[in-house]
Amino acid sequence: MTAGRPLLHTALVALALGITWPARAGDLVAQSLETRDYPLARQVVVEAIQDEGLVLSGISDFGDMLRRTDADLDHGAGQRFRHAEVFAFCSVTVAATLVRESADRIAYCPLTLALYQEKPGSPVRLTYRQPGSPGPGGDAGRALLARIAARIGDLLPLAIPAR
Numbered sequence: 001m002t003a004g005r006p007l008l009h010t011a012l013v014a015l016a017l018g019i020t021w022p023a024r025a026g027d028l029v030a031q032s033l034e035t036r037d038y039p040l041a042r043q044v045v046v047e048a049i050q051d052e053g054l055v056l057s058g059i060s061d062f063g064d065m066l067r068r069t070d071a072d073l074d075h076g077a078g079q080r081f082r083h084a085e086v087f088a089f090c091s092v093t094v095a096a097t098l099v100r101e102s103a104d105r106i107a108y109c110p111l112t113l114a115l116y117q118e119k120p121g122s123p124v125r126l127t128y129r130q131p132g133s134p135g136p137g138g139d140a141g142r143a144l145l146a147r148i149a150a151r152i153g154d155l156l157p158l159a160i161p162a163r
Contacts, residue, residue: 029149030127033156038083038117041124041156045115048151049089052144057110060086083124084116091144098137105133111141113148126152 035041049056063084070078090110098105108131117124126149131141 027130027132028127029130029145030125031149032123032125033152035124035156036117036121038115038124041115041126041152042083042085044152044155045087045113045126048148048155049087049113051151052091052148054089054091056087056089058088060088062086062114063116080118082117082120082122085114087113087115091141094131094137094140094144097140098131098133101133101135101137105131105137108133108137108141111145113145 033041046056063081066075066080066084067078069075088110094111095109098108111131113126113128115124115126128145128149130145131138
């Protein structure tokens with residue numbers, strides 16, 4: 001058996017069982033939540049961040065910004081989302097570790113999670129950008145975001161089964 005076969009076999013079994021993994025595009029992690037109830041998912045995100053002892057520094061209504069600016073800028077994205085928010089928060093431990101490694105890593109702070117729903121009744125999606133820096137700071141940021149996403153998954157199971 002070649003080295004690629006076990007991975008292919010695992011992927012085929014997962015596909016048959018309806019198991020999905022978070023999608024990754026570079027430093028982005030994106031996953032569907034097992035709910036179509038945006039207000040519930042939003043509350044779970046806030047609680048998961050607070051469960052880490054963190055304070056939200058801001059919540060940006062990204063969808064509203066697109067809707068408000070579409071008429072003037074004609075960018076065509078104004079109706080893309082029913083709901084879309086970006087949650088910003090900072091961990092002093094992660095931030096201090098990052099900037100001790102390099103002052104330029106200040107750009108990784110604050111950490112953010114985005115929550116969105118494209119259409120009424122569609123799955124709610126969670127996505128976040130990981131600190132891409134190699135080293136303890138990036139590792140700590142990735143671990144923190146993974147813990148928060150896991151907590152969200154504990155409260156709202158991830159991966160909507162195929163219908």
